[in-house]
Amino acid sequence: xxxxxxxxxxxxxxxxxxxxxxxxxxxxxxxxxxxxxxxxxxxxxxxxxxxxxxxxxxxxxxxxxxxxxxxxxxxxxxxxxxxxxxxxxxxxxxxxxxxxxxxxxxxxxxxxxxxxxxxxxxxxxxxxxxxxxxxxxxxxxxxxxxxxxxxxxxxxxxxxxxxxxxxxxxxxxxxxxxxxxxxxxxxxxxxxxxxxxxxxxxxxxxxxxxxxxxxxxxxxxxxxxxxxxxxxxxxxxxxxxxxxxxxxxxxxxxxxxxxxxxxxxxxxxxxxxxxxxxxxxxxxxxxxxxxxxxxxxxxxxxxxxxxxxxxxxxxxxxxxxxxxxxxxxxxxxxxxxxxxx
Ligand code: PA5
Numbered sequence: 001x002x003x004x005x006x007x008x009x010x011x012x013x014x015x016x017x018x019x020x021x022x023x024x025x026x027x028x029x030x031x032x033x034x035x036x037x038x039x040x041x042x043x044x045x046x047x048x049x050x051x052x053x054x055x056x057x058x059x060x061x062x063x064x065x066x067x068x069x070x071x072x073x074x075x076x077x078x079x080x081x082x083x084x085x086x087x088x089x090x091x092x093x094x095x096x097x098x099x100x101x102x103x104x105x106x107x108x109x110x111x112x113x114x115x116x117x118x119x120x121x122x123x124x125x126x127x128x129x130x131x132x133x134x135x136x137x138x139x140x141x142x143x144x145x146x147x148x149x150x151x152x153x154x155x156x157x158x159x160x161x162x163x164x165x166x167x168x169x170x171x172x173x174x175x176x177x178x179x180x181x182x183x184x185x186x187x188x189x190x191x192x193x194x195x196x197x198x199x200x201x202x203x204x205x206x207x208x209x210x211x212x213x214x215x216x217x218x219x220x221x222x223x224x225x226x227x228x229x230x231x232x233x234x235x236x237x238x239x240x241x242x243x244x245x246x247x248x249x250x251x252x253x254x255x256x257x258x259x260x261x262x263x264x265x266x267x268x269x270x271x272x273x274x275x276x277x278x279x280x281x282x283x284x285x286x287x288x289x290x291x292x293x294x295x296x297x298x299x300x301x302x303x304x305x306x307x308x309x310x311x312x313x314x315x316x317x318x319x320x321x322x323x324x325x326x327x328x329x330x331x332x333x334x335x336x337x338x339x340x341x
Pocket of ligand 1: 052053054055095096097098099100101104146147148149226328331
C-alpha cells in the first residue's frame, strides 16, 4: 500500500519529509549535543524559553510533557521582552534556529539586563555571535533544516533548560524511549497520516487540545499554515466549550471546517468526556470530526507521535495543493521589510 511519500518527495525540494521522519535521530542527536555542551546547573526560580515560531514550540512541548512533574514555572516567551515580573537569576534559553530573529535577539539582551542565567540554542547568526562575545553557553544545532523541522531539537533543549534550572528531574530517559517509540510506530503513523489527509483535504481544520495535547494542537495549526500554506486554527478545552462551541452552529454557512480533537489517556476525565460531547455537538455542522489519540507508556512518546502525525498530514496537504512545503516567502518578505524600517 502506498504511503504517499513519493508524491511528497516530488515537490519537497528541501527534504522536509525526511527531516520529519528523522525525528527519532534528531532526539538522540539533541541529547548528544546537550551532553557535549557540558552545561553547568543553573539553579533558578523560574525558566523561560524565548523564541518565535518553530523555535518557540519546543518550550510549550517541554512544559506539556513534564506536566505536573514541573516544580517551578517554565514559560515560553514569544515577543521582545521578558515578563515584568521575571525574577533576576531566572534561567533563560534564547532559541532561534537561524540566530537572526529580532524578537529573540531582544530577549537575549533583556535577559542580560535582568541578571538572568542565559543559554542559547542556534545554528549561528547574530545570536551565536552575541553569545560568544558574552561567554554564554551555546547548544549548536545542525544546519540545513527548516526551523520547524528542528522541533525534536527545540523540545530537547527546552526540557534540558528546565532540568538545569532544577524545575524537574530530567527527561533524558523518557526522550530516549520516545525515540524508540517513534521508530516502532513510524509505519503506523505514516499510514494514519495518509488516511487523515484524505479526510482533512479541502477543509479548514480547527484543532482542539487540552493539557498534554494543547501545544500539539498549536503545532498542527502552524504546520498547516507554514507547510500547506492554508489557514487553520487551534483552541483549548475546556475553555472552548464556553464560547467557541457556539460558533460551530453557523460554520457551514461560511466554509468547510473540520473539527480535530487531540485526546490523551492522561487528560482529566472530565476533559475526556468534554471531547466526546464536543464531537457529537459539532458533528452536524462540521465538514468532518476526527478524534485522535496516540498510544504509548510516556507523555513524551505520545505527544511526539501526535506531533509527527500532524507534520506528515501538513506535508500531504501541501503536496495535494502542488506546493513545496519548505519555502515561506511571505515570512521572509515580512522580515526583510522590518529590517528596512
Ligand atoms: O518555521 C519557521 O520558519 C518559522 O516559524 C521560524 O521558526 C520563525 O520565523 C523564527 O525564526 P528562527 O527559528 O530562525 O528564530
